[in-house]
Amino acid sequence: SQQGEEDPQALSIQEGENATMNCSYKTSINNLQWYRQNSGRGLVHLILIRSNEREKHSGRLRVTLDTSKKSSSLLITASRAADTASYFCATDAIMNRDDKIIFGKGTRLHILP
């Protein structure tokens, strides 16, 4: 079953605008990660935020985490055509030292020229 659910399912914005994607999850986590996937290829790790962190930045990416609401957001500023991809949030389900990662269904982002 899916742990995380991204919202919206699809998003189209003009190049240069900011893109915001949200992720909600069901159970308590230790970490939440965001990945990017281009055209059904392998996933690229973008950023990891731990449960005791509220915000994290990496270049044009900003991730927030609200553990009380069990939600996270990914903001991509000044979007570029190369940002067109699917974005997934992934949460860990750490029990008994297992580090299984559970993915949501993803947000398909399309940057319009």
Added chain:
Amino acid sequence: DAGVTQSPTHLIKTRGQQVTLRCSPKSGHDTVSWYQQALGQGPQFIFQYYEEEERQRGNFPDRFSGHQFPNYSSELNVNALLLGDSALYLCATGLAGGRVEQFFGPGTRLTVL
């Protein structure tokens, strides 16, 4: 330093056949996880191998089995293929006991006819 590699890139099989997919981890990594990603969905965790043993497993039938070799590379075997097994199969490697971040290979696209 080579990243995670997978072979073959594409594969076409017919129902009832058996298939073996291969994964070589990123240098220094010792865990290998396998994921199935159906079209338009997020990756679904199949199982993880560490020290040549299956350490944890997702909700997949016994038709899905695997193996890890002493050099940490891994194979995913699927028996009695069904049409529904058509998907992108992703391999992800990491460090046991390390951060949860995993590095993904480009995937193997399996089509079952």
